[in-house]
Amino acid sequence: MKITTETGERHVLAVTVDNEAGILAKITGLFSARGYNIESLTVADISADHALSRITIVTSGPPAVIDQIIAQLDRLVPVHQVTDLTDQGAHVEREIALVKVAGTGEKRIEALRLADVFRAKVVDTTLSSFIFEITGNSDKVDRFIALMRECGLVEVGRTGIVAIARGPEAL
Amino acid sequence: MKEMSGADMVVQALVDLGVDTVFGYPGGAVLPIYDALFNHPSIKHVLVRHEQAATHAAEGYARSTGKPGVVLVTSGPGATNAVTGITDALLDSIPMVVLTGQVPTTLIGTDAFQECDTVGITRHCTKHNYLVMDPDRLGAVIHEAFYIATHGRPGPVVIDIPKNVQVATGSYSVPEKIEHQSYRPQVEPDAGAIAQAIDMIAAAERPIFYTGGGVINAGPDASAALRQLVSLTGAPITSTLMGLGAFPSDDPKWLGMLGMHGTYESNMAMNRADLIIAVGARFDDRVTGRLDAFAPEAKKIHIDIDRSSINKIVPVDIAVVGDAGRALDALIAAWADKGHKARDLGEWWRRIDGWRATRCLDFPEKKDAGAEIMPQRAVKALFDATRGRDPIITTEVGQHQMWAAQHFGFAAPNRWLTSGGLGTMGYGFPAAVGAQIAHPNRLVVCIAGEASLQMNIQEMGTVSQYRLPVKIFILNNEWMGMVRQWQELTYESRYSNSYSDSLPDFVKLAAAYGWTGLRIDTLGELEDGIRQMIETPGPVIVDCRVAKLANCFPMIPSGAAHTDMILQPSDVTGKMDDEAKALV
Numbered sequence: 001m002k003i004t005t006e007t008g009e010r011h012v013l014a015v016t017v018d019n020e021a022g023i024l025a026k027i028t029g030l031f032s033a034r035g036y037n038i039e040s041l042t043v044a045d046i047s048a049d050h051a052l053s054r055i056t057i058v059t060s061g062p063p064a065v066i067d068q069i070i071a072q073l074d075r076l077v078p079v080h081q082v083t084d085l086t087d088q089g090a091h092v093e094r095e096i097a098l099v100k101v102a103g104t105g106e107k108r109i110e111a112l113r114l115a116d117v118f119r120a121k122v123v124d125t126t127l128s129s130f131i132f133e134i135t136g137n138s139d140k141v142d143r144f145i146a147l148m149r150e151c152g153l154v155e156v157g158r159t160g161i162v163a164i165a166r167g168p169e170a171l
Numbered sequence: 172m173k174e175m176s177g178a179d180m181v182v183q184a185l186v187d188l189g190v191d192t193v194f195g196y197p198g199g200a201v202l203p204i205y206d207a208l209f210n211h212p213s214i215k216h217v218l219v220r221h222e223q224a225a226t227h228a229a230e231g232y233a234r235s236t237g238k239p240g241v242v243l244v245t246s247g248p249g250a251t252n253a254v255t256g257i258t259d260a261l262l263d264s265i266p267m268v269v270l271t272g273q274v275p276t277t278l279i280g281t282d283a284f285q286e287c288d289t290v291g292i293t294r295h296c297t298k299h300n301y302l303v304m305d306p307d308r309l310g311a312v313i314h315e316a317f318y319i320a321t322h323g324r325p326g327p328v329v330i331d332i333p334k335n336v337q338v339a340t341g342s343y344s345v346p347e348k349i350e351h352q353s354y355r356p357q358v359e360p361d362a363g364a365i366a367q368a369i370d371m372i373a374a375a376e377r378p379i380f381y382t383g384g385g386v387i388n389a390g391p392d393a394s395a396a397l398r399q400l401v402s403l404t405g406a407p408i409t410s411t412l413m414g415l416g417a418f419p420s421d422d423p424k425w426l427g428m429l430g431m432h433g434t435y436e437s438n439m440a441m442n443r444a445d446l447i448i449a450v451g452a453r454f455d456d457r458v459t460g461r462l463d464a465f466a467p468e469a470k471k472i473h474i475d476i477d478r479s480s481i482n483k484i485v486p487v488d489i490a491v492v493g494d495a496g497r498a499l500d501a502l503i504a505a506w507a508d509k510g511h512k513a514r515d516l517g518e519w520w521r522r523i524d525g526w527r528a529t530r531c532l533d534f535p536e537k538k539d540a541g542a543e544i545m546p547q548r549a550v551k552a553l554f555d556a557t558r559g560r561d562p563i564i565t566t567e568v569g570q571h572q573m574w575a576a577q578h579f580g581f582a583a584p585n586r587w588l589t590s591g592g593l594g595t596m597g598y599g600f601p602a603a604v605g606a607q608i609a610h611p612n613r614l615v616v617c618i619a620g621e622a623s624l625q626m627n628i629q630e631m632g633t634v635s636q637y638r639l640p641v642k643i644f645i646l647n648n649e650w651m652g653m654v655r656q657w658q659e660l661t662y663e664s665r666y667s668n669s670y671s672d673s674l675p676d677f678v679k680l681a682a683a684y685g686w687t688g689l690r691i692d693t694l695g696e697l698e699d700g701i702r703q704m705i706e707t708p709g710p711v712i713v714d715c716r717v718a719k720l721a722n723c724f725p726m727i728p729s730g731a732a733h734t735d736m737i738l739q740p741s742d743v744t745g746k747m748d749d750e751a752k753a754l755v
């Protein structure tokens with residue numbers, strides 16, 4: 001007997017939650033307990049009184065599973081709102097990566113040239129290394145990192161995605 | 172606003188919330204609360220013998236009264252012992268609040284004596300949980316916890332209270348009105364959905380009501396509304412294991428339970444229906460059987476208080492999110508408003524009567540006085556003997572549970588307490604204790620299997636201590652019958668570890684605890700034995716010896732369609748393919 005799994009499309013969810021201890025465990029635990037995917041998850045406090053956090057989750061699944069994920073998130077007591085940004089239409093996604101590259105000579109020059117093309121900023125340098133800061137959607141970040149592998153990449157740190165709907169309205 | 176210790180606050184909040192009973196077990200981390208409860212004038216503390224039993228007793232109390240059950244246990248092992256019952260309450264949507272002691276805040280995270288991460292362990296088996304670090308928050312948290320446990324889809328809520336928070340003082344006041352910031356379950360159904368639903372119901376040629384535990388949770392008025400709507404439409408009705416009692420079993424519209432061990436007529440009617448009206452039921456795998464063959468011709472209306480239940484397993488045509496009782500009331504009102512008249516469902520009922528004619532619950536038996544007792548007969552005899560006494564019936568888990576569901580009839584809600592979602596052996600006896608505490612003068616009978624009963628048999632001591640007249644009626648087949656049945660179906664009767672070896676002498680055990688013990692061996696002794704059980708004051712355990720190898724039919728094997736029921740033992744082949752073997 002073979003065990004099969006379904007594949008599906010990528011969705012970006014914005015979840016507003018009470019900023020309380022254990023909330024992240026509750027959300028990630030829900031995903032693992034029910035077998036949902038998490039491709040990226042970011043969280044930060046977003047309100048002036050530090051009462052609310054916004055969690056951005058990138059997940060994937062067939063439409064029925066995405067509906068379930070939203071309904072399951074929505075019924076958690078500390079969850080205020082769940083929005084499917086992918087479903088809502090146009091939205092902006094960004095992540096930041098810090099990319100450390102070491103090397104000298106040709107490779108070092110090539111790294112700097114490519115960073116310029118990608119509008120990555122140099123945030124630290126020594127005679128034999130750079131740290132670049134690159135911001136963009138995940139594709140762009142991926143492509144930059146792939147190129148840096150050829151130029152002496154030694155370390156990468158990424159934030160994961162934050163996203164927000166286009167237009168003047170709030171969620 | 173009053174200043175008091177955390178422990179006093181716990182007790183004061185329970186009083187203010189109208190709690191009269193707490194099921195619990197003391198220990199180091201809850202001693203301050205136990206001291207505050209000492210000789211309490213209005214709160215009765217029921218001392219169980221194991222924390223799991225406290226949770227099931229609280230469930231029994233809750234299911235039989237509609238009020239939340241309350242549990243108090245210590246940190247570490249006290250809390251971990253409670254986890255099974257908490258999970259059981261989550262799966263069966265039972266309102267419950269569990270107070271757990273915790274090591275002082277200063278020791279949290281140090282692997283202190285009897286420390287465990289209670290909120291971590293119970294995070295995914297509670298509806299919500301709290302670790303209270305500040306005594307000023309404690310009162311508000313307790314009030315909020317009761318609100319969450321009882322509003323929307325009910326469920327268990329854990330409040331973990333470090334010992335120093337119980338000792339320190341804080342201010343307490345009764346909150347005026349609880350309005351949770353983020354938790355606002357939708358109770359009122361959407362009028363548009365109701366209007367569409369009622370038109371579909373009125374137009375259906377082959378409708379069926381499929382109801383569940385949500386109707387019971389919505390209170391007795393919801394059951395009354397269900398009866399009214401069913402009678403207005405003239406449609407047949409079936410229910411899940413958890414929903415038994417919401418509709419009277421002696422009504423001709425009642426088809427019996429559906430699903431794996433449901434009746435042939437209810438499963439066939441579900442399969443052939445053109446409209447299914449699901450009320451407070453969640454299309455569980457025990458109910459649907461093979462999904463791609465489930466009710467292929469039916470449109471589906473789904474009424475549920477939990478939006479996540481809708482379209483989870485079976486896609487539906489109309490979703491009504493809201494309280495089952497309110498939704499049923501709204502449907503009844505809409506029926507009248509629109510001037511709908513019941514259709515002639517004669518053709519549909521003729522087909523149903525055809526399925527009924529298989530008499531799927533009949534069983535072969537010998538009738539002479541010395542004959543062995545068929546377990547189904549024992550349940551029927553118990554039902555006959557208790558008619559008119561309005562008993563509360565609890566069960567353990569296994570064949571006896573299914574036979575009880577099939578052969579015991581219920582006329583009203585809150586009288587049938589069983590572990591459905593989690594299927595917890597060891598639930599039934601402590602649940603009976605909780606029900607009896609809530610209803611001291613009612614007849615409470617636990618229909619037990621000899622194996623399940625041993626999972627919480629220590630509660631015989633609790634029963635003796637509180638002089639509870641609980642009756643345990645064991646269908647003793649000397650097997651974990653349900654396991655043996657599956658081994659017969661799937662593994663060519665290789666009975667691996669399913670024999671109930673080394674059973675205690677239950678009659679002697681009864682004597683040891685100061686109970687009355689009875690043994691029934693033959694059919695001729697059955698009626699008298701049951702009468703004696705009922706008439707004997709105080710707790711009674713009945714060791715009713717039944718046919719050892721009887722199996723529970725009808726049965727839809729895992730992964731089969733409603734139309735592929737096994738109706739009798741001769742349909743069993745003893746082998747299954749791997750796909751079927753992999754299903755539970």
Ligand SMILES: Cc1ncc(C[n+]2csc(CCOP(=O)(O)OP(=O)(O)O)c2C)c(N)n1
Binds near residue numbers: 568619652
């Ligand atoms: C805590 C727990 N462990 C294991 C099971 C699996 N299980 C389901 S029914 C059953 C046998 C029950 O035997 P008994 O109580 O004698 O009831 P019978 O089926 O014989 O009526 C078992 C082991 C369970 N449901 N719960």
Ligand SMILES: [Mg+2]
Binds near residue numbers: 649651
């Ligand atoms: Mg047994």
